[in-house]
């Protein structure tokens with residue numbers, strides 16, 4: 001059997017991402033987001049790459065997404081590598097990690113930390129993973145709860161997430177870190193799926 005490397009976005013023969021898709025990805029606009037420094041909107045190539053990573057175990061995509069994230073974070077916070085003490089991630093529930101075989105946010109965090117040359121540590125633990133369909137908004141909010149490991153007082157922590165939807169996850173994660181002594185928390189995410197046309 002002959003396995004050819006395919007572009008993860010369009011399927012052309014290429015290593016990870018073809019030049020055309022790469023150019024298009026890096027040309028995507030950086031969306032405004034209150035919850036985090038976000039690289040791109042969760043659409044087109046960015047969406048395809050994230051879906052391939054999350055649901056098809058395409059770990060090679062992490063390198064490209066982390067490179068994009070690093071570029072955008074450095075544009076927004078140029079001194080991030082010198083001011084931040086540690087990079088961590090908003091963990092996916094254990095059941096999901098078991099099902100998918102990976103925690104995409106952890107992979108992104110580890111790669112971003114390597115690019116920034118900052119240590120990466122697991123600081124957050126998801127204490128509740130109960131996702132019930134039909135649960136009320138308040139119930140779902142209560143479900144995204146984290147506890148944090150002890151931290152050097154006055155640390156500046158960067159939290160990485162793959163996709164921001166409401167910002168609640170990152171807000172809860174940041175609160176947990178502040179409770180254990182983080183002085184500053186910078187939330188970063190590859191993509192924002194925040195929609196402004198949501199009907200209430």
Ligand SMILES: [Zn+2]
Nearest residue numbers: 007010018021
């Ligand atoms: Zn392509």
